[in-house]
Amino acid sequence: MSATLAEPDATPRTPNTKPPRPPKGAPTGPRKKKPVQWAPWALLAPSIALLVVMVVYPTIVMLVTSFTNLEIKNKMLGTSPDFVGFDNYIEIFTDSQFPQVLARSLGLMVVLTTLIVVFGMLIALTMTKLSKAWRLAVSVSLLFAWAMPPLAATVVWGWMFDTDYGVINWALNTITGTQDWRGHGWLENPWSFMMVLVIIVTWQSIPFAAITFYAGLGQVPEEVIEASSLDGASAWQRFRLIVLPYMRNVITAVLVLETIWNLRIFTQVYALQQQGGLASETNVLPTYLFRQGLGEFGTTAAIGVFMVILLMAISYFNVRNSLKDEEL
Numbered sequence: 001m002s003a004t005l006a007e008p009d010a011t012p013r014t015p016n017t018k019p020p021r022p023p024k025g026a027p028t029g030p031r032k033k034k035p036v037q038w039a040p041w042a043l044l045a046p047s048i049a050l051l052v053v054m055v056v057y058p059t060i061v062m063l064v065t066s067f068t069n070l071e072i073k074n075k076m077l078g079t080s081p082d083f084v085g086f087d088n089y090i091e092i093f094t095d096s097q098f099p100q101v102l103a104r105s106l107g108l109m110v111v112l113t114t115l116i117v118v119f120g121m122l123i124a125l126t127m128t129k130l131s132k133a134w135r136l137a138v139s140v141s142l143l144f145a146w147a148m149p150p151l152a153a154t155v156v157w158g159w160m161f162d163t164d165y166g167v168i169n170w171a172l173n174t175i176t177g178t179q180d181w182r183g184h185g186w187l188e189n190p191w192s193f194m195m196v197l198v199i200i201v202t203w204q205s206i207p208f209a210a211i212t213f214y215a216g217l218g219q220v221p222e223e224v225i226e227a228s229s230l231d232g233a234s235a236w237q238r239f240r241l242i243v244l245p246y247m248r249n250v251i252t253a254v255l256v257l258e259t260i261w262n263l264r265i266f267t268q269v270y271a272l273q274q275q276g277g278l279a280s281e282t283n284v285l286p287t288y289l290f291r292q293g294l295g296e297f298g299t300t301a302a303i304g305v306f307m308v309i310l311l312m313a314i315s316y317f318n319v320r321n322s323l324k325d326e327e328l
Helices: 038-065 072-077 087-094 098-127 132-147 150-160 167-176 190-217 222-230 235-263 267-274 285-292 297-327
Strands: none
Touching: 038 297, 087 098, 087 297, 098 132, 098 190, 098 235, 098 285, 132 190, 150 190, 150 267, 190 235, 190 267, 222 235, 235 297, 267 285, 285 297
């Protein structure tokens, strides 16, 4: 018996190999350019145009003016101002009250921002523990204080601290049983003037911080709070280790906004000065800028440029620290 061996296939087989892939980043051939989407730019065009007209152009004009000696006589006579370089900046820091006003404004900003953030957070935490009816009542009260125009609020508070008929002097005389507070002028002394100003601005600014913080507290998971409470964490530990990390972005936003607003307060200061305050001892940057700008536009522009740079630096510092904490 013989076995038949199968003859091998003489047809050559091509190996099942794929062409090598091009290295990463190497061009793979001509690409078609994506068409430009004009619809988003068309929608943004009005906002961009408004920003250019209302922000960019005035900023450029202010920057250019700060390097000139532009005065009101140039406007009246139609003459061009002279280029003076950094003379205006040197003048405001050496031959004027600007350093004292700047220090006063920065100190007032720190005090106001601290009080607003602290009391706003306390009110927000309290609102989380209230019943629905009480929470609604507190929210409406906060909105009433926040919605009152600054000028109206300042006038009302000025009446309360009035020298002869103010309710504050009457209450202090009633409590002490004397007449020592009769005729006491709260706005005549710069320190008591600043105390009244702090009360007015804080009272009207706390609602924004409190409502914002209350909304941010809704981002904190309840189960995490309950778990930490079961583990024996105190209220302060829960707030510091759990609530604050979740609230960091909200707190940063409120800090930046309140810092800018408190460095730019004008209405309250000017209205109190009109009711008896001494302007030279109570000026802050906006009121000093207003009183200085009656004729010397070059010096005023230099102060405005410095304020813009200062606000941008403070805001950048706060935002940068918040972003760094998020990356860690």
